[in-house]
Amino acid sequence: MATKLAIASGIKPKIFYCEVKEEHPDNIRFLRDCENWFGVDIEIIGKDEYSRSADVVFRNTKFLVGPSGARCTAELKKSLRWKYGKPDDILIMGYTLDEAKRIERLLDAEPILRILPILIEKKLTKRDCLNMVERAGIKLPKMYELGYRNNNCIGCVKGQAGYWNKIRIDFPERFKEMAKIERELNRKICKIEWRTNGSRHLRRVFLDELPDDVGSYKSEPESECGIFCQAAEAEI
Template sequence: MAGYLAGNVDKWIYIDVADQHPDSIRFIMDCEKALGIEIEILKSTEYCCVEDCIRVFGGFRDAHSGFAPCTNWLKKRIRKEWEAKHPDYDLTYVWGYDLNEIPRAENMIEANPQAKHEFPLIEKNLYKEDVHGLFERTFDFKRPLMYELGYPNNNCVGCIKGGMGYWNKIRKDFPEVFESRARLERLVGYSILKDKNGPVFLDELDPERGNMDTEIFPECGLMCYFAQNNY
């Protein structure tokens, strides 16, 4: 939606990660048809999946810097490699941060001075619920399946940044992923989760802990209509 609202995007890129739900590719193909523009798919040739990154790094993230190898090696590094192959481009990135994510947008500008940046959702005063409502009013195909299943983001299935409620939902919806991540925790000797008492390993996580009442329901309020009518 951010790229659609920007209206002047001349290059669409999708960075594919094996751990994302397969329905994500269906969504990309539907976007291509609706936009009439080819979406270039990039993918790491160095690492196959999240588990590869975790095994090499020896953990899920750096405790001091917050560095997550999967995010950095499977996504950020791929974008930087694409930039390096196109040194003559005058880059302007369009980001999908919403009105709740202004600090993230500011950090993105500071961390990437090599390019200009646009934030259409913030500029149009849109929250995530507005964006989902606007999507349903604009297009005739479905959102990525992870949203339909009640997840707040279309991240990797088994995202290491998820909380206890998220992981207990993954336990029910994708038990094989839950079990795989639980084995990976024991292999590297670090847990994804923690509480005030310390590490909480997935194979010890109480199935009743956490809260997943975070489903994004489409809602098209005043700002949603304004954004659509001013596209």
């Protein structure tokens, strides 16, 4: 939606898609549908040093995720923005009104960036954007159809117990592979909680130790279109 609104405003953007092999294969179908909708070609790029694979990043760097984020994001996406971007570029990013703090954190980390937060300026939420894409006749990516809140890789290391137990059901082989990587690196993604005598305790567990009844994962709510959504649709 950020790209479509930018084009509608007269901007002629250069559009990149950072390929990551662990993403759902339906993403390419979605990319082509959007490409037709934009009337602009999308350039597919990737970090060949890591075979465009998050798993290769994990194994080569011996790192999964930490307080500063996931290593795969830094290696497979952020580094490509630095490689293909120019210092005076204006970045059109799809942060929505409910993600405004992410823009703040990004600018804190990279204060020289020039960003056009077009969705935030137009007061569009994620739910607005999902609805607008569907109303344009484009089927949402498969991960949304399966009830995931984000179209991340299949088995995102930023997820926790409820998310990983859903992955265990929907993508059992992917769950097993990530459990294997955890053991190889001796790293644990998930935390579990329990209480004794009124005290709360947390500890990390390997995926192959994760009880299948721990955690909860609420699916993406059905999308709605409000007044700001309707105003933005009028622009395109």
